[in-house]
Amino acid sequence: MTAELTSPVRLRATDAPDQPAPTEELADLYRGFEKELLVPLWTEIGDLMPPHPRSKAMPHRWEWRTLLTLADRAGHLVPVGRGGERRAIALANPSLGGKPYASPTLWAAIQYLMPGEDAPEHRHTQNAFRFVVEGEGVWTVVGRDPVPMRRGDFLPQAGWNWHAHHNAASRPMAWIDGLDIPFQYGTEAQFFEFGRDAISDEERVTPERSRSERLWGNPGLAPVSRLGRTPGTPLLRYRWEHTDRALQDQLELEAQGVDATLERGHAAVRFTNPTNGADVLPTIRAEFHRIARGADTAPRRETGSSVYQVFDGSGRVTVGDLSWTVTRGDLFVVPSWQPLSVTSEASASDSDSGALDLFRFSDAPIFEALNLSRTETEETH
Ligand code: GTQ
Ligand code: FE2
Numbered sequence: 001m002t003a004e005l006t007s008p009v010r011l012r013a014t015d016a017p018d019q020p021a022p023t024e025e026l027a028d029l030y031r032g033f034e035k036e037l038l039v040p041l042w043t044e045i046g047d048l049m050p051p052h053p054r055s056k057a058m059p060h061r062w063e064w065r066t067l068l069t070l071a072d073r074a075g076h077l078v079p080v081g082r083g084g085e086r087r088a089i090a091l092a093n094p095s096l097g098g099k100p101y102a103s104p105t106l107w108a109a110i111q112y113l114m115p116g117e118d119a120p121e122h123r124h125t126q127n128a129f130r131f132v133v134e135g136e137g138v139w140t141v142v143g144r145d146p147v148p149m150r151r152g153d154f155l156p157q158a159g160w161n162w163h164a165h166h167n168a169a170s171r172p173m174a175w176i177d178g179l180d181i182p183f184q185y186g187t188e189a190q191f192f193e194f195g196r197d198a199i200s201d202e203e204r205v206t207p208e209r210s211r212s213e214r215l216w217g218n219p220g221l222a223p224v225s226r227l228g229r230t231p232g233t234p235l236l237r238y239r240w241e242h243t244d245r246a247l248q249d250q251l252e253l254e255a256q257g258v259d260a261t262l263e264r265g266h267a268a269v270r271f272t273n274p275t276n277g278a279d280v281l282p283t284i285r286a287e288f289h290r291i292a293r294g295a296d297t298a299p300r301r302e303t304g305s306s307v308y309q310v311f312d313g314s315g316r317v318t319v320g321d322l323s324w325t326v327t328r329g330d331l332f333v334v335p336s337w338q339p340l341s342v343t344s345e346a347s348a349s350d351s352d353s354g355a356l357d358l359f360r361f362s363d364a365p366i367f368e369a370l371n372l373s374r375t376e377t378e379e380t381h
Pocket of ligand 1: 089111163345
């Protein structure tokens with residue numbers, strides 16, 4: 001029903017019924033709209049108000065080995081310091097125009113620090129976390145509290161906290177960062193400040209437990225004098241030993257059949273704020289999933305986007321029309337409303353259990369807060 005106009009005004013395809021025949025008068029009307037910076041709804045509605053989400057992002061997988069090789073080359077060639085701030089290399093979704101966005105809301109990057117290097121202190125309104133798939137030796141210093149980072153640890157850091165990173169080890173270290181940079185870019189409400197150029201000697205000491213863990217890391221116990229004071233989670237490190245045990249316990253309880261609410265062969269935990277049980281960050285949800293050897297998950301789609309990193313094991317991941325085999329460290333993005341299913345396929349090089357361990361983060365808190373959250377599961381079993 002697109003009008004063939006001889007005028008410079010190009011009427012876009014429209015599904016609107018009963019469109020008038022193209023006449024010079026009609027062309028003049030559209031020229032009038034354009035000149036006065038007006039756009040009629042009837043030419044735009046299909047794209048503006050689609051029947052279901054159509055993400056501009058694509059499903060995509062990045063291989064950890066490739067990321068690590070390039071990050072190591074950057075470590076040898078590009079210094080880290082004030083101005084550039086971080087040696088962080090972002091995953092750019094192939095259909096988001098080369099922007100450093102894994103999805104329309106989420107930033108995901110590999111960050112790399114050489115032995116002895118410091119990333120300078122700064123703070124920003126963007127919410128952030130670190131997740132460690134391999135290595136140790138870096139301390140992230142958040143609000144002057146040095147927090148050790150080790151394999152499997154999850155380290156959230158709500159917006160506007162001062163933070164710096166320091167590699168105290170004799171080897172380079174890589175980890176992933178997740179931030180709400182693309183979302184905040186859209187809000188046009190970001191702030192950023194430089195902090196001290198160097199952290200103090202006291203912050204270079206490397207206690208086994210950070211102050212935040214001593215205050216907030218004892219299960220079910222909160223310091224009375226500090227309750228109700230922090231915007232995101234005050235716990236700065238969620239240790240692998242706790243996450244691992246929670247997942248193992250869930251799988252065992254499910255296998256024993258003593259808890260019917262647990263999903264078959266699929267343990268899942270969410271990282272939560274110990275003060276209120278909410279998500280760790282105002283805009284970012286983080287979870288850990290363990291899929292038992294040989295188990296799979298039913299296709300499921302949700303509004304909002306997620307990024308996953310394989311922590312251990314191997315498997316096959318299908319997102320919409322695309323499918324990949326994945327192994328330790330690999331990252332993949334699941335755009336809004338694209339169905340995801342996962343199969344755990346142990347390979348010879350995998351650990352004994354043969355389970356597929358997946359770290360996941362998403363923008364779910366934004367969608368839940370705005371009543372835009374929807375989920376659909378296809379029952380195939
Ligand atoms: O480590 O402070 O990947 O500010 C992007 C922005 C990491 C960080 C990123 C950041 C940081
Ligand atoms: Fe930062």
